[in-house]
Amino acid sequence: MTARTLQGFMELLPQEQLVFNHMKSVIAHTYEKFGFAPLDTPVLELAEVLLSKSGGETEKQIYEFTRGDTNLAMRFDLTVPLAKYVALYNNDLTFPFKRYQIGKVYRGERPQKGRFREFYQCDIDIIDRDELNIVYDAEVLAVIYTIFSELKLPAFKIYINNRKLLSGYLEHLEIADKTVDVLRLVDKIKKIPEEAFLEELKKLGLPEEKNSQLLKFIKINGLNNEVIKQLENLNVEKENFVTGLGELKIVIETAQKLGMPEENIQIDLSITRGLDYYTGTVYETFFDEYPQFGSVCSGGRYDNLSSVFMDKKFPGVGISIGLTRLFDQLRANNLLPIKALTPNKALIITQGEEFISEAVKLAGNLRKSDIAVDVMYRQCKFKKKMEYANKIGVPYLIIIGEEEANSKKYALKDMSSGEQMSLTVDDLIEKLK
């Protein structure tokens, strides 16, 4: 039998897994710091529940199978399970309901570079009944900013927009009947040349004058306060526009009060994030020097989470980080934030079988003080032991021989500087803490 792992399923070596887990735990920890409670829904759900509101593309990719007379499916995102969860338990939940979920999702895509069939999504959502305060949209911005700052990744920028602005502006231009087509085009604007964009607009049968106004609108840029001023100066009076601008102002002002640097947040009127789901604020996050990674954290505000399952209205705002893909891209570009080879702070080696029990005792003491240590029980030449310590990349080596066992002062070797000290247990603990 040949051991094989399925294509499109990421499987890491321990030293990579440590980095992956570090990133995962920075994300989880930040989510908790912002008051989000963890959630963990099943990987398997009734197929009819998962497919209740999905379109054609997703349906083709879903892993679905029958067991007895039940159609089962593996979740393809964490949003539909959340909608189900809120519908099922809303009487037991306290609103606003702030939850995070970090888990694997499944899509049976054709395997290709950078595409995974099993991948981690790291989601937050804030859901309320009937109405959700706009300040949460700024809080979500702060969450994205905090995570990407703490991950120590390349320079990043969060692009923000409010979908009501474009809708309102199209009403203002009296071409609101073309909203769906225009939104689809705007979504593409960064990928096609300006002429091609105008050409496509023309094809929609829109008068040239309106097209150039639209292009000018989408291209409004500058510092965030300047963009807002330019938007105000347009004097558009449509309700959608006025509301959207008011919301965007609150989000940007709050971000500024929270001390988020201007260079990390940019209003971009061309960000639309698909067609149906989002209704207000939308976010995308790009690395300044690596636009080819695509958006590494996206999301937005929606009017109703669970319309398929419920009559009641649950508006929300949320984001998702596709961690597996992000990790894969960072790794391929040598951008992983830390280099860890072992979870251990120190490795204990002994100069002979007879000191193993001393090593075991010392390891027990260090672990009681919450210091991760490993012991090498195998006896071999000192050189071999050093080779092993280097290979696993442990920062400190503790050596126990005759002298150390008698004096209860242990030799501690700093593996990077080569420096060696002789320390009591208490000093060791203090040093390694």
Place this chain on the structure above:
Amino acid sequence: MTARTLQGFMELLPQEQLVFNHMKSVIAHTYEKFGFAPLDTPVLELAEVLLSKSGGETEKQIYEFTRGDTNLAMRFDLTVPLAKYVALYNNDLTFPFKRYQIGKVYRGERPQKGRFREFYQCDIDIIDRDELNIVYDAEVLAVIYTIFSELKLPAFKIYINNRKLLSGYLEHLEIADKTVDVLRLVDKIKKIPEEAFLEELKKLGLPEEKNSQLLKFIKINGLNNEVIKQLENLNVEKENFVTGLGELKIVIETAQKLGMPEENIQIDLSITRGLDYYTGTVYETFFDEYPQFGSVCSGGRYDNLSSVFMDKKFPGVGISIGLTRLFDQLRANNLLPIKALTPNKALIITQGEEFISEAVKLAGNLRKSDIAVDVMYRQCKFKKKMEYANKIGVPYLIIIGEEEANSKKYALKDMSSGEQMSLTVDDLIEKLK
């Protein structure tokens, strides 16, 4: 569309999920402290890989399906994926290889109380090439002891045995040809009366005298050192017996050196853990007052992890905690270790819309100091706000009104004592840390 979750799939409310995650993180943290590196293999594997060494029962329970021309299956444990992993990457791994994996596994069992179709296993294994030092068997014991001590669960006892002892003793009695049948019977001894056990032994055609010797052997008990003395006094010379006794002595002595209390570790010669896989040390863990929970942490030593995939020999020792079932049983018996209702240390409320930006700023400062806080942006009567704070069970409330915004000294209310203080940001941080 009715929102529904599949039967046999645990789905928790946020306050329960917090407790579950607390337990999961104590386990993960202890594993890391003992030098185990994390691993995360796919949930989906090739069916032929997963089923390569499984027997009939597992095969019936596995979630298996076909996609294109590939037979896929959801993992039913973390051991087969580990065997595959070691076979696949052994050239890139450093041995001894210490890994932990905490993940969901799947078994399509008939749903019944206490049985789950999706459940967490929390595994550690130490694998080496050709030979693995026996001291690791004591280290595994220390891991179990540390976890169940730190989880603050009811009194527990780890039962330990070495399978070589019984095999050797059966050789000594010259009934080694009945080993398989006898082992199967011994495995049942705690569930059937002594007479029934002897009756069953008789049915195997064994002479009465040997049966009573066997029963006497299995029932040897007392303090661990006494049990070892009694075993030594049997003067059995078969190699299996001598080796097993030597191994058991080292494990017990090491446990004593590490300061593990006698009341938590008990040699029990009737523990066998199934028939094939384990070859030396075996472990089971029971709560003293709740034997009906069954073993909550089991495992043992095996000669070869990956014989299906490889010619090379990889001996190992490992354990597994079935966390989902354990959590379910603790919850049903009101034994959950902590009560957490919210991840937050404090909730900030404002006395009016105009203080929201002050609240946002304060929240930002507290979060920068790694304190999890939430802000209630919705404005309503003070009584309603207090009701909300009580409902989510947050330990502290921070109140911002006119006075607080001006003086930059914030009202902090201890929700359990009712005590109220007026504190600067720095004092708040110190108090809440």
